[in-house]
Amino acid sequence: MKRTITRLAGVASVLLMTTQLASAEGNLSLYNWGDYINPELIDAFSKEYSVDVTLDTYSTNEEMLARIQAGASGYDLVWPSVHMHDIMQKLDLLQPAHPNEMKGWENIDKGAMRSHEDPNGDYCLPYAWGAVGILYNKEQIPELTSWKEFFEYGKEHPGKITMLDDLRETLGVGLIMNGASVNSRDPAEVEKAEAYILEQKPNIAAFRYDVIPLVTSGDIAAGHYYVGGVLNVLQNPDLLGFVIPEEGATMYQEDVCLLKTAPNPDNAKLFMEFLMRPENAAKNSERLTNGVVNTAAVDLLPEELKSNPSINPSPEVRAKLQIFEDLGKDLRIYTRAWDRIKAN
Amino acid sequence: MAFGKTADSRRRQGLVLLLSPVTLLLGVFFLIPLGIMIVYSFLEPGLYGGVEWNWYPYNYGRIIGWPLNDYETFEPIYLSIFLGSVKIALLTVLVSLLICYPAAFWVSRMSEPRKSFVLFLITLPFFANLLVRIYAWLLLLRPSGFINMALESLGLIAQPLDMLFSSFAVIVGMVYIFTPFMFLPIYANVEKLDFSLVRASQDLGAPPVQTFLRVILPLTVPGIAGGSIIVFIPALGNFIVPAFLGGSKVQMTGNLIERSFLQSRDWPFGAALSLLIMGSVVIIVMFQVIRSTRQNRGAA
Numbered sequence: 222m223k224r225t226i227t228r229l230a231g232v233a234s235v236l237l238m239t240t241q242l243a244s245a246e247g248n249l250s251l252y253n254w255g256d257y258i259n260p261e262l263i264d265a266f267s268k269e270y271s272v273d274v275t276l277d278t279y280s281t282n283e284e285m286l287a288r289i290q291a292g293a294s295g296y297d298l299v300w301p302s303v304h305m306h307d308i309m310q311k312l313d314l315l316q317p318a319h320p321n322e323m324k325g326w327e328n329i330d331k332g333a334m335r336s337h338e339d340p341n342g343d344y345c346l347p348y349a350w351g352a353v354g355i356l357y358n359k360e361q362i363p364e365l366t367s368w369k370e371f372f373e374y375g376k377e378h379p380g381k382i383t384m385l386d387d388l389r390e391t392l393g394v395g396l397i398m399n400g401a402s403v404n405s406r407d408p409a410e411v412e413k414a415e416a417y418i419l420e421q422k423p424n425i426a427a428f429r430y431d432v433i434p435l436v437t438s439g440d441i442a443a444g445h446y447y448v449g450g451v452l453n454v455l456q457n458p459d460l461l462g463f464v465i466p467e468e469g470a471t472m473y474q475e476d477v478c479l480l481k482t483a484p485n486p487d488n489a490k491l492f493m494e495f496l497m498r499p500e501n502a503a504k505n506s507e508r509l510t511n512g513v514v515n516t517a518a519v520d521l522l523p524e525e526l527k528s529n530p531s532i533n534p535s536p537e538v539r540a541k542l543q544i545f546e547d548l549g550k551d552l553r554i555y556t557r558a559w560d561r562i563k564a565n
Numbered sequence: 566m567a568f569g570k571t572a573d574s575r576r577r578q579g580l581v582l583l584l585s586p587v588t589l590l591l592g593v594f595f596l597i598p599l600g601i602m603i604v605y606s607f608l609e610p611g612l613y614g615g616v617e618w619n620w621y622p623y624n625y626g627r628i629i630g631w632p633l634n635d636y637e638t639f640e641p642i643y644l645s646i647f648l649g650s651v652k653i654a655l656l657t658v659l660v661s662l663l664i665c666y667p668a669a670f671w672v673s674r675m676s677e678p679r680k681s682f683v684l685f686l687i688t689l690p691f692f693a694n695l696l697v698r699i700y701a702w703l704l705l706l707r708p709s710g711f712i713n714m715a716l717e718s719l720g721l722i723a724q725p726l727d728m729l730f731s732s733f734a735v736i737v738g739m740v741y742i743f744t745p746f747m748f749l750p751i752y753a754n755v756e757k758l759d760f761s762l763v764r765a766s767q768d769l770g771a772p773p774v775q776t777f778l779r780v781i782l783p784l785t786v787p788g789i790a791g792g793s794i795i796v797f798i799p800a801l802g803n804f805i806v807p808a809f810l811g812g813s814k815v816q817m818t819g820n821l822i823e824r825s826f827l828q829s830r831d832w833p834f835g836a837a838l839s840l841l842i843m844g845s846v847v848i849i850v851m852f853q854v855i856r857s858t859r860q861n862r863g864a865a
Contacts, residue, residue, distance in 0.1 A: 284827045287614050308613050380727050386813045388828055427730040427812020440707045440729075549612060556829040563816045564642040 246271040249488040252296040254475070255280055256449070257349075259508035266495050272488050280430070281387075289314055289480065297483040298492065300475045303335045304547040306345055309478065310338040318479035318490055320346040325497030325515075333514035335474055335544060346493050349511035350474035351448035352531060352542055353390060354465040356432065361442040368398055368466040371443055375424035381442040383435070384418075386428035388559035389545055391418060393471045394445065403471055403543045406551045415558040419565060428563075437461065447473075448531050451510040455525055463531050469541035474514075506532075599843075606836035614830040624837035643821065647841065650817040653732065653807075654800035657739040658793045661747040664740070665792065666785075669752040684752075687745050695742070699809045702738050703729065706810070730812030738806040743799065747792040754788025787857070794853055802842050818842055 249266075251258075255278040267274045277296070279285040282305040289299070289309070301309055309315050320326060321342035333347035334340055357365045361381070362374055375382040384391045393403040395414030405411060429435075432444035433453055437460065446463070454461045477496065479489050495501060502518035510532055513519055519527065526532055534542075548555070609621040623631065630641030672683050690698060705711050708725040716722045728734055762784070766776040804819030813820065818838055825835030 281827050283614065283830055286830075287826060290614055312613060380730070383812070386808075388824075422814070425814070427814060429812055435707065438707070438709050440709050552829065556831070559829075560646075560821070560824075561640070561642055563813070563820075564646050 247485055247488055248272065249274045249298075249485050249492055250296050251276045251298050251492075252285065253278055253298075253300045257300060257475070257509065259505045261508075262496070262501055262505055265501075266492060269495075270488070270491060272491075274492075294482050295484060296480055297485050297489040299478050299480060300348060301478060302545070303474050303476060304545050306336050306476045306478055307338045308547050310336075310344060314481055315344050315478050316481045316483070316486070317343045318345070318486070318493060319343055320477075320490075320493050320497070323490070323494045323497065325494060325499075328497065328499060328502075328515050328517040330514045330516050333474065336476065337546075339476075345476035345478040346496065347514040348475045348477045348496070349506065349509055350472060350514060351509075351511040352465045352534065353385070353445070353447050353471045353473065354463060354531060355443050356436050356446040356450040356454070357443035357462050357464070358436050358439050358441070359460055359462050361439060362462075365443060365462065365464050366467055368394060368468050371466065372421050372424070374442060375421060378442060379424040380426040382425055383427045383429050383432050383441050383444040384425055385445045386430060388555050390471060391428065391445070392555055392558060392562075393543075393545075394418070397469050397471075397543075404546045404548065406548060406554070408554050411554045411558050415562060418562055422562065422565070448512070449510055451529060451531055452508070455510070455529075465531055465534060465538055465542070467541075469543065472542040472544050474544065602836045602839060605833050606840050608833050610831045610833045612830075614826075614832060616833055621833065624833045627834060628837060628841060643838070646816050646821055647818050650801055650819070651845075653735060653739070653815075653817060654797050654803075656736050657743060657800045658747075658796050660736060660740045661744045661796055662751075662789065662793065664744060665748040665751050666789070669748060669755040669788075672752060673755045673758075687748055690745065695805065696809075698741075699738055699805060702734070702741065702810060706734050706737070729810065730814060732811065732815050734810040735807050735815050738810040739800050739803060742803075742806065743796040746795045746799075750791035750795065751785065751788040754785050754791075758784055787860075790853055790856070794849060797849065798846050801845065 249272050251263075251274065253276060257278075258276070263274050263276060266272065279288070282302050285299060285301065286305060286309065289296070290312075299309075306315075320329075326342070329342070329347055333350065334342060335347070336345065339345055355365060355368075355371055361378075362370075365371060365374075371382060384394070389403070392411065392414050395417040396403050396405055396410060398417050399410065399413045401407070401410040401414065426441060429444070432441060432446055433450060435441040436444050436446075437453065437457070448463065448465075450461075451463050454463045477493060479486060479493075483489055496505070497515065499515055499517035499521055502513060502515035503521035506513045506518065506522060507526065510526065510529075512532055512534075513522070519533075530538070605616055606624055607621060608616040609619040610624075611617050628643045628647070630639055630644055672680060675683065703710075706729040707713075708727065708729070710729075712728070713722070713725040717725065728737075758781070762780055763776060766780045771779070801817075802819045802822075804817060804823050807813070807815045807817045807820055808823075818841070822835045822838045822842075825831045825838065
């Protein structure tokens with residue numbers, strides 16, 4: 222008898238759970254870079270539309286692509302970089318979400334329409350952009366303005382600088398230092414870039430993404446890093462600095478895209494529209510310290526962000542920023558160069 | 566007669582029933598993925614990950630240093646990375662062996678309650694996440710870390726030592742992770758070592774070195790071999806330690822495999838490299854099997 226009661230209770234609780242799930246307005250599943258959205262936005266959206274939002278994260282475009290290609294289903298929105306947006310659209314992994322017909326589209330900076338495949342915004346919504354520069358410890362380097370100074374410091378203090386563990390970013394610096402395009406397909410130019418990085422390698426402590434704690438503690442004096450590091454600079458302005466080197470730098474931009482297999486396309490579109498509200502775009506940027514693609518949000522930003530030369534660079538600096546393009550098969554030139562850098 | 570048959574077939578039925586879950590598990594989660602890997606390693610890499618279904622033996626050629634096409638010239642960089650990984654894995658085995666061998670004797674001589682407490686301590690690290698533990702080493706080894714601070718305050722060094730992001734740090738991290746795997750087989754072996762044989766050798770006038778080399782060492786070879794293999798195999802394919810403590814400057818084949826899948830979008834090359842590691846592991850395990858069967862035959 223007792224057993225029957227327990228069993229009944231179990232059945233009842235299962236039933237209760239299903240009814241609870243059914244009473245929610247639905248689900249939304251996000252697959253984004255780590256630390257690349259203000260969590261407050263997710264909570265606010267979840268409350269406003271009573272939608273259960275889940276967030277999974279990845280750390281490289283290729284990782285995300287590999288999982289989607291391997292058939293990872295259940296995700297609605299992804300945040301590919303522009304060149305990956307192009308690839309995914311070519312591979313027919315996306316469906317048009319028509320953000321260009323949504324409320325708030327008029328605020329999107331048309332300069333942020335960087336995708337070749339999607340020039341009018343039929344598929345994806347530009348999200349945020351930023352430069353890749355140098356984060357440095359001011360106690361060790363009072364001022365840093367260029368890659369040249371960065372590498373010279375490394376020569377004098379071997380083991381005190383780091384570069385990103387990313388073949389295109391780090392070879393990209395080598396290309397910039399040789400005056401070439403970061404999208405060069407010329408093996409001779411890439412070879413020169415490889416030689417440049419190899420020359421610096423004995424002075425480079427590590428190829429690493431996670432450098433903020435090491436720069437803050439002073440174990441590393443300066444690290445090749447994303448503009449997102451400005452968040453830490455603003456919290457600790459006397460200790461840390463961030464600079465877009467004067468020789469030029471790479472930049473990135475991510476777009477929010479709706480997957481073809483998305484189980485909740487309607488909620489996903491609601492979320493895109495929600496992201497376009499200027500107050501939300503501003504709130505997001507405060508957290509990410511990235512460049513804003515929403516012109517109406519710029520005015521809502523705190524002064525320290527609006528006037529920051531790394532987040533909101535002048536037109537002259539912007540002109541020196543290069544964005545990665547998909548190289549197709551020619552990526553092999555870079556892979557081989559990078560493997561050689563790593564092996565020697 | 567008829568009765569015997571039914572009992573026999575019933576036993577067979579029972580055996581099938583008992584073994585089918587294991588077979589299914591191994592089949593689904595080991596053999597099928599292995600098969601996919603083997604097939605992929607002979608296919609052409611797709612432009613954006615995945616594979617093109619064309620016969621393509623060059624993935625293996627690349628490992629040996631063969632030029633793939635106009636992008637490359639002959640240069641055995643992947644082979645040198647592989648040999649470097651073998652070296653690091655062997656050093657890991659050697660250092661953990663040097664630590665665990667005496668420790669096993671020490672622990673086996675302890676009283677029962679202390680023994681179980683020490684064994685508990687040895688398995689304790691498994692309760693914490695591996696990444697957290699590796700990160701802790703990063704904090705210990707960095708220039709402003711605990712070890713440098715301690716050495717500096719003792720006046721032993723004037724400048725912080727550059728320990729982090731080096732082969733040294735990688736080996737420290739690997740030894741740290743794999744020590745329990747070395748310790749347990751050796752301990753199990755030493756624990757049941759018959760010490761009367763050691764005493765007999767001493768009574769017969771053998772000097773300590775000879776007792777060790779001719780009595781103790783041969784008797785503990787199975788433990789040493791087992792521990793070494795269990796450490797060597799995962800050490801060879803490890804990629805987390807070189808990425809964290811080697812600062813991705815120290816390269817192992819594991820890092821190359823990870824990069825093939827996650828950065829260079831070359832799955833077949835990653836599959837070929839994985840099979841290279843598996844192949845070397847199989848060879849080592851075969852040696853061990855041959856050795857132990859020969860030993861058993863000798864004993865019988």
